[in-house]
Amino acid sequence: MLASLNHVDLRFGPQEVLKDVTWAIQEGECWGVIGRNGAGKSTVFKLLLAQLEADSGTVVRPTRERGIRMGHYAQDLIPETQGSVLEEALAAFGDVERLQHEMRELEHRMGEAGGDLTEVMDRYQTVTEAFEHLDGFSIRARAESILQSLGFSAEDFERPVETLSGGQKSRVMLAKAVLQGQDLLLLDEPTNHLDLPSLRWLEGFIQDTDATVAVISHDRYFLDKIATEILELEAGRSRVYEGNYSEFMEKKEQELELQERHYEQQQTYIKKQEEYIRRNIAGQNTKQARGRRTLLGRLDRIQSPLRDRRKVKFSFPETQRGGDVALVLENASVGWDGKALFAPLEQLQIKRGQKLGIVGLNGTGKSTILKAISEEIPFITGQARLGSQVKLGYFDQHHRNLDPRNTVFQQIHAVTPNAVKQDILGFLAKFQFRGDEVDKPVTALSGGERARLSIATLIRNGVNLLLLDEPTNHMDIPSMEAMEDTILSFSGAAIVVTHDRYLLGRVADSLLRIHEGRAEYREGSYEEHQAWVDLDLGSEDEVGSQEPEAPKKADKKPEPPPAKAPSRPQPTPKPHTPIDKDKQRSLKRAERLVAEAEAKVAALEAQLTEHQKGLAAMDPADWQAFSTRLDEQKALEADLAYAMSDWEAAQGALEELQR
Numbered sequence: 001m002l003a004s005l006n007h008v009d010l011r012f013g014p015q016e017v018l019k020d021v022t023w024a025i026q027e028g029e030c031w032g033v034i035g036r037n038g039a040g041k042s043t044v045f046k047l048l049l050a051q052l053e054a055d056s057g058t059v060v061r062p063t064r065e066r067g068i069r070m071g072h073y074a075q076d077l078i079p080e081t082q083g084s085v086l087e088e089a090l091a092a093f094g095d096v097e098r099l100q101h102e103m104r105e106l107e108h109r110m111g112e113a114g115g116d117l118t119e120v121m122d123r124y125q126t127v128t129e130a131f132e133h134l135d136g137f138s139i140r141a142r143a144e145s146i147l148q149s150l151g152f153s154a155e156d157f158e159r160p161v162e163t164l165s166g167g168q169k170s171r172v173m174l175a176k177a178v179l180q181g182q183d184l185l186l187l188d189e190p191t192n193h194l195d196l197p198s199l200r201w202l203e204g205f206i207q208d209t210d211a212t213v214a215v216i217s218h219d220r221y222f223l224d225k226i227a228t229e230i231l232e233l234e235a236g237r238s239r240v241y242e243g244n245y246s247e248f249m250e251k252k253e254q255e256l257e258l259q260e261r262h263y264e265q266q267q268t269y270i271k272k273q274e275e276y277i278r279r280n281i282a283g284q285n286t287k288q289a290r291g292r293r294t295l296l297g298r299l300d301r302i303q304s305p306l307r308d309r310r311k312v313k314f315s316f317p318e319t320q321r322g323g324d325v326a327l328v329l330e331n332a333s334v335g336w337d338g339k340a341l342f343a344p345l346e347q348l349q350i351k352r353g354q355k356l357g358i359v360g361l362n363g364t365g366k367s368t369i370l371k372a373i374s375e376e377i378p379f380i381t382g383q384a385r386l387g388s389q390v391k392l393g394y395f396d397q398h399h400r401n402l403d404p405r406n407t408v409f410q411q412i413h414a415v416t417p418n419a420v421k422q423d424i425l426g427f428l429a430k431f432q433f434r435g436d437e438v439d440k441p442v443t444a445l446s447g448g449e450r451a452r453l454s455i456a457t458l459i460r461n462g463v464n465l466l467l468l469d470e471p472t473n474h475m476d477i478p479s480m481e482a483m484e485d486t487i488l489s490f491s492g493a494a495i496v497v498t499h500d501r502y503l504l505g506r507v508a509d510s511l512l513r514i515h516e517g518r519a520e521y522r523e524g525s526y527e528e529h530q531a532w533v534d535l536d537l538g539s540e541d542e543v544g545s546q547e548p549e550a551p552k553k554a555d556k557k558p559e560p561p562p563a564k565a566p567s568r569p570q571p572t573p574k575p576h577t578p579i580d581k582d583k584q585r586s587l588k589r590a591e592r593l594v595a596e597a598e599a600k601v602a603a604l605e606a607q608l609t610e611h612q613k614g615l616a617a618m619d620p621a622d623w624q625a626f627s628t629r630l631d632e633q634k635a636l637e638a639d640l641a642y643a644m645s646d647w648e649a650a651q652g653a654l655e656e657l658q659r
Contacts, residue, residue, distance in 0.1 A: 001026055001060065002068055002184050002212055003048050005238075008057035010043065017043055019236040021057075025184070030206060031214040032227035032245060037448055037476040039233040041216045042074070045186050062184050069134075071181025074188040077173045079161045086157040089143045089175045096139055099131040139179065146175045149201040150194070167193035178205065185213045191222055195361055196499075196534050218477055220245050221501035228589065242596065251646075258638050263302045265631065270296065322464045323388035326350050326493035327373065331382030333519075334368045340380040341365035342519045348512070350493050352387070352464075357508030357526065358497045359533050364514040366497045370394065370467045373495075386465070393463030397470040399454040402442050409438040411453060415460040431456045447474030455483075464492035472500050501526065504533075590654040597647035604640040611636055 003025045010018040018040050025031065033041050046052040047059050049072060062068040080091045106124040110117065135142070147157065150171045161172060170193040177185060185206075191199055199222070206213050206226040214231075217223055223230075223245035230241040230248040241248045273292050280289040327350040333340040342365055350356055358366045371377045373384045374394040386392060394401070402411060412424050428438055431452045445453065451474055458466075468487070472480045480503065487494050487507045498504055505526040513520050513533060522529055611633050 003062040004058075004060045005044065005047060005054075006058045006060075008047065008054045008059060010040075010047070010052065010055050017236055018054075018233075018238075021233070021236070021238040023231055023238055023240065025062075025212060025214060027212055028210075029212050030226055030228045031231055032223040032229070032248075033214060033216045033231045033233070034218075034223070034245070034248075034477055035233035036478060037446075039476075040236055041233055042188055044231075044233070045072070045074075045188055045214075045216065048186065068184055069180060069182040070184040070186065071177035071179065072186045072188075073174050073177035073190050075170055075192065077170075079169060079172065082160065082162060084158045085147065085152060085161060085164070085172055086140075086143060088161045088172050089147060089179060090139065092176055092180050093134070093136075093139055096131065096134050096136045099127055099134070100136060102127050103131060135182065143175065143179055146178055147172070149205075150175055150198050171198070174202075181211050181213075183211055185209075185211050187213065188216045189218070190215065191217060191219045200534065218472075218475070218480065219500070219502070220477065220480070221505070224502075242593070254642050258635075258642070259302070260304075261638070262631075262635065263304055265634075266299075266302050270299070322352055322390040322492065324352050325387040326352050326354070326390050326465045327387060327495075328385045329373075329382065330385070332369075332372070332379055332384060333381045334365050334372045334377070335380045336368075338380065341368060342514055342517050344381050345519050345521075348521055350465075350495065352493055353491060354493050354510060355487060355507050356493075356495045356510050356512060357504045358495065358512045358514065359504070360514035365519075366514060367397070367469050369514075370396070370469050370495065370497060374467055390465050391461075391463050392465045392467065393458040393461060394467045395454055395458060395469060395471055397473055399450045401454055401457050402450060404441075404443050406442050407439050408433050408442070408445070408453060411442060411457060412460055415457060427460070428456065448476065448479070451475060452479070466490065466492065466494040468494060468496045468498075470498055470500075471496065472498065472503055587654070587657050590650065590657055593650040594647070594654050597643065597650045601640065601643045601647050604636065604643050608633070608636045608640060 001024055005021050005023045008018055008021045009016070021040075021044065023044065033044065035041050043052065047054060048061055050061055062070045064070075079088050081088050083091075103124065106120055106127065109120050110124065131137070144154075144157065148154070152168075152171070161169065164172065174187075174190055177187065190202065194202065203222065203225045206215075213226070215223070215226065225244075227244045228242075230243065230245065232239045232241065232248070232252075241251050243251070273296050277289045277293050277296070280286060281293070283289075329345050329348040329350075331344045331346060332348075333342055333344040335341040358369065360366050368377070372379045374392060376394075403414065406414065408428060409424060412428060413419070416424070425438065428434070433449075433453070433456075440449075442450070442453070451471070455471075466487075471483055471487075475483065480500070484503055484506045487496070494507070496503070496507065508526055510524065511522050511526070511529055511533060513522070522532070526533060611629075614629065
């Protein structure tokens with residue numbers, strides 16, 4: 001075990017941040033750490049890094065004293081040096097430089113052939129082994145390879161770190177963490193400053209590395225690619241799930257259904273007991289009624305799961321039905337200072353109900369075209385025409401539709417000045433602005449709160465054509481899902497600029513790719529045109545064949561070439577079939593899931609058998625204990641049914657892969 005939290009509690013003053021959190025990180029795992037904003041995800045990492053101390057419980061930390069080589073990335077990390085990009089990436093390897101210096105000194109002493117030669121040679125062997133353990137011979141080459149994979153050119157290696165942008169500094173710190181974390185990597189939102197090629201490289205690296213990885217991320221597509229386990233933090237408590245994000249969602253839904261049934265069963269039981277107490281508290285059965293009232297008072301009440309998992313609900317009602325065509329772009333191109341960013345689009349029609357995703361690398365003009373359509377800037381060539389009775393709403397990533405002089409309440413009141421106070425408060429409550437929060441100034445809101453208020457302002461205005469520029473930035477996963485559900489259910493047209501591949505996959509029914517000075521349109525989803533969208537994979541026929549390889553921990557010596565056979569006619573060799581690494585990984589993972597599911601089914605069956613024996617031996621006259629035991633049996637039976645379902649699904653997936 002590399003690290004763990006065992007029944008950990010943590011408070012910040014009166015606020016309880018973590019409650020009985022338990023998490024064990026084993027070798028070879030890849031964890032996705034998820035939860036709402038403020039749920040305690042980064043706090044868990046800080047406990048493992050000894051930046052915080054738990055109020056109770058135990059923390060086993062991944063320390064150097066335990067021989068664990070750990071790398072940590074967070075967006076607020078500050079560079080250690082004022083040197084170059086490469087020097088900063090290598091700054092954490094002071095031990096390597098010290099050992100290398102000592103090796104040179106020992107080599108010099110061995111050349112002198114003094115009386116202590118045996119002692120010097122023993123020390124040289126010890127130092128060399130330590131140097132090799134730290135990958136000293138390959139560390140510089142690995143650093144350069146990782147920096148290039150994260151978007152730095154060879155010329156950038158000598159650039160002073162202080163001249164870099166914030167995003168570039170973040171990528172240097174990520175490279176440094178990857179270099180350090182040869183046993184364990186703790187990554188806190190590593191994808192925020194990565195373009196698609198760098199993001200695909202990071203996915204490949206995590207899939208191939210021997211290191212254990214734990215990633216805090218809101219990028220659900222990324223989590224689907226890399227995670228083998230999920231740690232969910234909700235209301236300060238922890239739950240662990242096998243599988244990637246999509247598998248977690250399936251299991252969570254099953255769990256919620258089971259919780260709802262238990263909640264309903266308990267409510268039925270409570271009502272029955274309350275009715276008995278009401279009828280008998282003043283009669284001859286008053287003693288039994290008082291006993292039941294006491295037991296009811298001690299009952300651990302189950303809260304409604306739906307109440308616990310309240311989502312942000314977005315809604316975009318159309319003020320009026322627009323025409324069949326919402327928007328037409330004619331000979332349109334955009335840019336700055338009279339220079340177009342891409343060749344003109346001859347004609348593009350956006351129809352009522354259509355959901356268009358605009359994709360491309362940073363700086364290609366994705367946000368710029370939304371600004372031109374909304375008439376914030378002029379087109380370089382051509383024009384945009386709105387359809388009949390179309391009302392446009394523009395959500396930009398800087399939330400410029402918010403007035404910094406307003407409070408939250410004043411922002412919505414300004415849109416509908418004739419609305420009564422209770423109507424506005426009820427409307428704001430749908431966006432999680434309640435109580436004193438409605439009096440917060442706009443300038444004091446977090447990024448996620450600003451996004452919610454910006455959306456609320458649009459909704460209050462009522463639109464039937466939406467322009468959405470990075471709508472899920474700064475949102476937690478539940479809010480992202482609610483946004484996607486809303487875009488899907490919106491009956492008007494929507495144009496969405498996003499780097500969020502999960503959102504793109506769920507909502508877009510057509511795509512506009514801006515790349516290398518051209519804007520190209522295609523009908524269909526992200527999944528249908530993934531290689532075309534992702535840009536770094538080359539032609540669509542090569543999808544999966546050009547995935548950049550993750551750097552290995554140490555370079556192996558090349559095998560000597562085989563001796564040549566006597567010259568004679570050779571049979572025509574069979575064409576080489578490349579090994580499908582993705583399929584191998586999928587098979588290995590599917591086999592592990594089947595084995596785990598079988599073990600879980602066997603354990604639950606044994607547990608249920610023992611429980612049934614205990615139930616048969618009980619006295620039914622002790623109704624309270626008997627009822628509790630019966631409920632426990634029902635819960636076990638439900639768990640077994642779900643486990644059997646998981647086993648069948650895992651077995652089916654394995655058989656499909658083996659065909």
